[in-house]
Amino acid sequence: MIPLEGEMQSGHPIRLAPGQRVAVIAGSGRLPANVVEGLAAAGHDPFVVLIAGEADSDASLRTHDHATLEIEAFGSLAPLFRKKGITHVVLAGGVGRRPRLWRMRPTPWLLSIMAKALYGLSRGDDGLLRTIVRVFEDEGFKIVGAHEIVPDLLSPEGLLTKAAPTAADRRDLDAAFTAAKTIGELDIGQGAIAIGGRVVALEGIEGTDGLLERTQAMRDHGRLAAAKRGALVKCAKPGQELRADLPAIGPATVEGAHAAGLAGIGVEAGRSLMLDHAELIARADELGLFVIGLPTDKS
Structure with a gap:
């Protein structure tokens, strides 16, 4: 069954009849x-x-x-x-x-x-x-x-890595989630980064890679020299067309988050995609980052 606009399907792939492509x-x-x-x-x-x-x-x-x-x-x-x-x-x-x-x-x-x-x-x-x-x-x-x-692309809820967020990381996740939903409401982007409980960067037209690069540059230039850890959060825009442009992370996102000095990544569970899932989790574990699926009603 194909879901209606604005709905998500719960784990079952489409079934193609003979002759469908x-x-x-x-x-x-x-x-x-x-x-x-x-x-x-x-x-x-x-x-x-x-x-x-x-x-x-x-x-x-x-x-x-x-x-x-x-x-x-x-x-x-x-x-x-x-x-x-x-x-x-x-x-x-x-x-x-x-x-x-x-x-x-x-x-x-x-x-x-x-x-x-x-x-x-x-x-x-x-x-x-x-x-x-x-x-x-x-x-x-x-x-x-x-x-x-590929239903397995959808992020499940809960911790997916060996590393887990600390209490301070949870505050960063909360702040970044709220910010990401806010800019999503304005159709600006799907991601935000918080460090020390404060939002420091928002995703714009350059996408998540550019967001992480900007954060890394702020670390390198001393703007965030005293700030430690931090979290990237990606979530769907409120009311967006869910059959296209769902927020996604992959191994490259993990690499970028690590280069930016972040402690981990949160994604909206059931409304975000995790690409090359096994490789993504393995690389996060190697680098000591957490990856967590956040409940959609977190805000």
Whole structure:
């Protein structure tokens, strides 16, 4: 069963009937590979759309039936999906830029949805995602979340590592969780960092990697020289489209948190993705960081 917008499915993958096929629109990061690997492991034949400049360098995705498209060429997607027999679509991975309108290639399908597309572009990241979802569903395709393809990607609640947060770390988790939810309400970002019970950095357009790099720079420049430990928290934006752009962490997040001098990472349980889960936890244990799934009603 495909969940309705705003709902999360509790641990059961979608079941494809004979003749149904999934397309994965692949952006940057490890999420597209995790989704494609999950589909292949279940015996399905995914079609992968590599967004040029985002996912086209991932050789593992090219082992499957695929096409590479500039983001401005997405007006050709619906006809391509019909040609490939696509019934379900997954949006996976990041996109570093928005389409340049003057470079978009006009197609009959694009012209038919242009008003919706322009409206979505004006509504911020979550508004754009909601518009994309509606456009594809109006064309008869089912949009499904990455967590519906690979349910194990969803973060469970509770401590996941050998290291555990101290009482001081818990205060950092609380502060960062509240801050992350606040900026999410404004459609700014999904993450925040707190050190010493005080929020010191918020995620912006540069994403989590940039957030961690800024925190590391503040340590290196002495702005946080006296502050110890600290925590990164990522959580879903209030009311966001949950079938796309769920907050995610992976081994690279653990490396970045360690480089920034943080003690650990908290993610909103059931509404966040953990990529390359076994590697992520193993690396956190090696570095002595905690990783914890926080209850969604924490705030």
